[in-house]
Amino acid sequence: MSLSRSVGALFAASALCALAATAGAAPTASLVPPPADQALGRALLKELIEIDTQHDKGSTVAANAVAARLRAAGFADADIAVLAPADHPTKGNVVVRLRGQGKAKPILYICHLDVVNARREDWTTDPFKLVEKDGWFYGRGTIDMKSQDAATLESVIRLKREGFKPKGDIIVAFTADEEAGGDANGVNWLVKTHRDLVDAALVINPDGGEAGVKHGKKLYLGVQTSEKIYVTYGLEITDKGGHSSRPTPANPIFHLSAALARLGAYRFPVHLTDTSKLYFAGRAKLESGQVAADMLSMASGQPDPAAVERLSANTETNIDFRTTCTATEISGGHAESALPQRAKATIQCRVIPGEPLDGIKAQLIQVLADPAIKVTDVYPGDASPESPPAPKLLKTIEAVKNSMWPEPVLLPIMSAGATDSAFTRLGGMPSYGVDASWDDLDDGRAHGQDERIGVQVFDEEVEFTYRLMKALASGQ
Numbered sequence: 220m221s222l223s224r225s226v227g228a229l230f231a232a233s234a235l236c237a238l239a240a241t242a243g244a245a246p247t248a249s250l251v252p253p254p255a256d257q258a259l260g261r262a263l264l265k266e267l268i269e270i271d272t273q274h275d276k277g278s279t280v281a282a283n284a285v286a287a288r289l290r291a292a293g294f295a296d297a298d299i300a301v302l303a304p305a306d307h308p309t310k311g312n313v314v315v316r317l318r319g320q321g322k323a324k325p326i327l328y329i330c331h332l333d334v335v336n337a338r339r340e341d342w343t344t345d346p347f348k349l350v351e352k353d354g355w356f357y358g359r360g361t362i363d364m365k366s367q368d369a370a371t372l373e374s375v376i377r378l379k380r381e382g383f384k385p386k387g388d389i390i391v392a393f394t395a396d397e398e399a400g401g402d403a404n405g406v407n408w409l410v411k412t413h414r415d416l417v418d419a420a421l422v423i424n425p426d427g428g429e430a431g432v433k434h435g436k437k438l439y440l441g442v443q444t445s446e447k448i449y450v451t452y453g454l455e456i457t458d459k460g461g462h463s464s465r466p467t468p469a470n471p472i473f474h475l476s477a478a479l480a481r482l483g484a485y486r487f488p489v490h491l492t493d494t495s496k497l498y499f500a501g502r503a504k505l506e507s508g509q510v511a512a513d514m515l516s517m518a519s520g521q522p523d524p525a526a527v528e529r530l531s532a533n534t535e536t537n538i539d540f541r542t543t544c545t546a547t548e549i550s551g552g553h554a555e556s557a558l559p560q561r562a563k564a565t566i567q568c569r570v571i572p573g574e575p576l577d578g579i580k581a582q583l584i585q586v587l588a589d590p591a592i593k594v595t596d597v598y599p600g601d602a603s604p605e606s607p608p609a610p611k612l613l614k615t616i617e618a619v620k621n622s623m624w625p626e627p628v629l630l631p632i633m634s635a636g637a638t639d640s641a642f643t644r645l646g647g648m649p650s651y652g653v654d655a656s657w658d659d660l661d662d663g664r665a666h667g668q669d670e671r672i673g674v675q676v677f678d679e680e681v682e683f684t685y686r687l688m689k690a691l692a693s694g695q
């Protein structure tokens with residue numbers, strides 16, 4: 220997934236004007252790769268976009284195409300593994316290793332090859348053709364995440380050609396099945412069954428990155444260090460029912476709706492992690508007035524209750540500092556003239572990493588405050604931890620960003636949605652989402668129709684990916 224969160228919804232007009240005054244430098248030629256690498260990046264993007272990797276098609280064809288490119292670039296067969304679970308032969312993955320000096324543990328890049336389904340009739344172009352139009356590349360996966368796949372593949376090929384020797388190995392895993400249900404999720408499968416192939420001290424997941432643009436101005440480069448853990452509960456209440464002419468207080472629909480109203484009014488406690496404190500400190504630089512002051516208050520870790528109140532009123536900031544649980548489905552009753560015998564609801568929670576999941580369930584039961592309602596686990600959640608926002612790593616990323624774009628701030632981010640990094644974090648490997656596919660916060664098209672990336676943005680993403688890969692592999 221790509222994580223456009225409309226983080227810019229808050230930006231005050233005055234702050235934007237101030238930013239606009241410093242903006243405007245046209246992208247310079249030096250930010251795109253050398254011509255041969257620029258051409259290779261685009262060729263890889265075209266090849267990957269034009270291999271249909273929707274859920275039912277799978278990713279094995281794409282994995283084989285990537286492997287062929289790697290072989291042509293001089294990688295030894297022993298350093299390329301194409302593999303799929305025996306019961307899911309179409310859900311292929313390819314893992315490549317650029318050998319290092321053995322002076323550091325490997326860095327692993329994870330890049331999913333599959334895309335969200337796209338229907339030709341919903342699009343103005345063929346989603347499985349790379350179409351260049353008015354300075355944009357259109358195609359399914361141009362934002363999520365075949366541009367990043369192409370950029371990562373191009374970078375590892377470029378480093379190989381240049382004879383670069385990383386301190387430790389660079390491993391890149393191009394994987395299956397991130398988007399749709401994940402019955403053969405490649406990252407999960409590789410971590411659990413081929414740990415030796417992907418074991419690393421550091422994981423970079425370009426899919427988790429977020430590079431925010433508003434009104435044409437680059438605002439921030441996000442580094443995703445963590446993501447909220449999603450947990451699903453079922454609520455159910457039953458009664459013997461009866462004739463609707465004789466209502467009773469035991470009516471399950473009334474019980475359930477009263478309990479849901481209590482949950483709707485409830486706010487989980489404020490919980491600021493290391494990441495969210497840094498996030499608010501960075502975000503404050505992009506804001507002004509009261510909002511900036513409130514964010515600095517959050518960044519202190521001891522926020523003023525009035526600041527909490529104001530930031531809670533905004534959906535986009537509320538989710539950054541507390542667990543949320545919301546009702547997503549409801550059903551009940553069986554006949555127009557009968558007292559209901561049953562009422563059910565589904566509750567989805569997004570939990571701040573580090574909060575014990577059984578504690579969430581206990582709070583939920585307490586808030587519902589109705590012993591007649593049975594609470595069951597529908598999806599128990601994987602308690603993936605936060606990866607520490609390590610200062611040295613953030614400095615390296617910031618230096619690479621500054622070499623291309625000094626103005627936008629670096630923003631550590633906990634995302635509210637889920638990525639494959641949950642599996643590597645669960646496997647004990649600190650994981651960071653970062654990429655530079657600069658995307659308009661007001662026109663996010665990932666998973667949507669007419670998905671596109673700026674041509675210049677893509678070329679620069681290729682260059683950024685190369686620079687970052689080289690810096691990380693030089694400095695560990």
Ligand SMILES: [Zn+2]
Nearest residue numbers: 220221363426
């Ligand atoms: Zn994605």
